[in-house]
Amino acid sequence: MTVKFGYGSPDKLGDVPAILRLAERADRDGLDHVSLSDHPYVADLLDGYAAIAFILGRTERLSAFVNVTNLPLRPAPVLARTASALSALSGGRFVLGLGAGGAWDRITTMGVPELSPAEAVEAFEEAMQLVRSMSDGGRPAPTKHYPIGDLRPAAVAAPLIWTGSKGPKSLAATGRQADGWIPGHAADWLSDSFRWSRPIIDEAALSVGRKPADVATIYNFPGAITATPVRRTRDAEGRWIGGSPAQWIEELTDAILNHNAAGFTLFPRGSDPYETQLARWSEEVVPAIRAAISQPSPVS
Template sequence: MTDRRPQFGYFPAPEAGAPTALLDTAKRLDELGFDLIGIQDHPYQSRFLDTWTLLSAIAAVTEKITVFPDVACLPLRPPAVLAKSAATLDLLSGGRVELGLGAGIFWDAIEAMGGPRRSPGESVEALREAVTIVRGMWSGKRSITHEGEYYSVKGLHPGPAPVHDIGIWLGAYKPRMLRTVGELGDGWIPSLGYIDDDGLAAANDLIDAGAEKANRDPGSIRRILNVGDISGLDDKVEFFVRYAREFRIDGFLIDCPAIHSELSGFAQNTIPRVRDALG
């Protein structure tokens, strides 16, 4: 079981057809005291807004809520530029940014947009290199050099540094990526629908093993679950308490079709009851 205060967030689809509605929802979430807003990143999807631009707009109309890409499509976002984007938004928002990062999926669409096509093994190695460069960009060093097979920077002057230590939360399902979460990541972001309870338990074991191999504390790695639509849950409190206790989930991102009524009740009733139950 996690010993962190569980955080709750929202996972809206970045539909281009209703951009102002997305900002209105973000303001409502902020007013209700939600902790997180995560935006999926599929730049090749014609009906979606650009994730970083949307996150910036959300940060501008909110005051407290944290924003992050859930998760950024690394093959279409060079790591040094991505790190600078995250640090810039963290500075502008007063420290309200985390970085969700994914190795890539939907390779036909990525290649169609000018990105590289990578095998599963190549995508993991590219992500590992990217994490090194991203952290270097936030290090405050005078210059950084990394000569990798997929990404290289040579004598790069990093910066600016973010306001706070931005967490790198990795989207992962396969064993090698899950061990990488434990070795290099600050958090893990799976989604229900892509993983079941048995998968969560097995994934936690692999993350813990990766962390122990790297002499890291497995308990320091956050576990943030994209839950999706919760409107059909009979006992919402029991659902969240069980996932926190059994799978060490300390962050939940939900989706509600009936936005305002569902979110108000969830924020005012469900969240406090979950936190009380978890002590």
């Protein structure tokens, strides 16, 4: 069983020294991925693609992705070429995180016309198809939202695509096209939104001859990793708030073995320093979970 463990990086202009220090530590400690946000309309945030390119250049094993790409601001044909370049430069360590676009009041400040919800989802699904068709073995063809000309595919394998779908139509597009799904609003396997969303993905996957397991669930997972156990690891509404390394290990091992969780991106919360919590994640929590899920099932 391969489960991905990563973290969400700080992403402010003033965070650059910490961003690089954390990435190098995560790479050394054996984490799988790092993610950064994509909000180009915010002046004090780093551009997500510039940042992950730099991180990939400073690391050897760590994968990186934008969580998630603001598609209306990064047209799919150009995004496909960016994906090919990052994959080639990093030896295949780039993952394409993709969303249909939210916060249109902010997106339009960048000079991009607003799409209707239906148009945004159409463009989202076409973008996934286009990225693959512009990769090794593909045949790029014009679509409704991307009327491209005569383009050749790049001789680079297509990246994994993980989406941040939320609505029914974009969830269905994820089921038909994507390799992974990142539930929105930090929803986890016990949340109502997960319970109604995941079946839409599974049904859509089956409708095109795929298996539900072809679309992994990778959770954005905020919480505090504390030095000592806490009395309650979830709040009154059932959201995970954190606990000691042992409490994290128990919770996430159960999520993997009993709820088909395929990955986690940690977003540290609480009063302990970010770097301290990331060290607990990479040195204590993740190795123990990997060991637990690698054990053979008991024979009945």
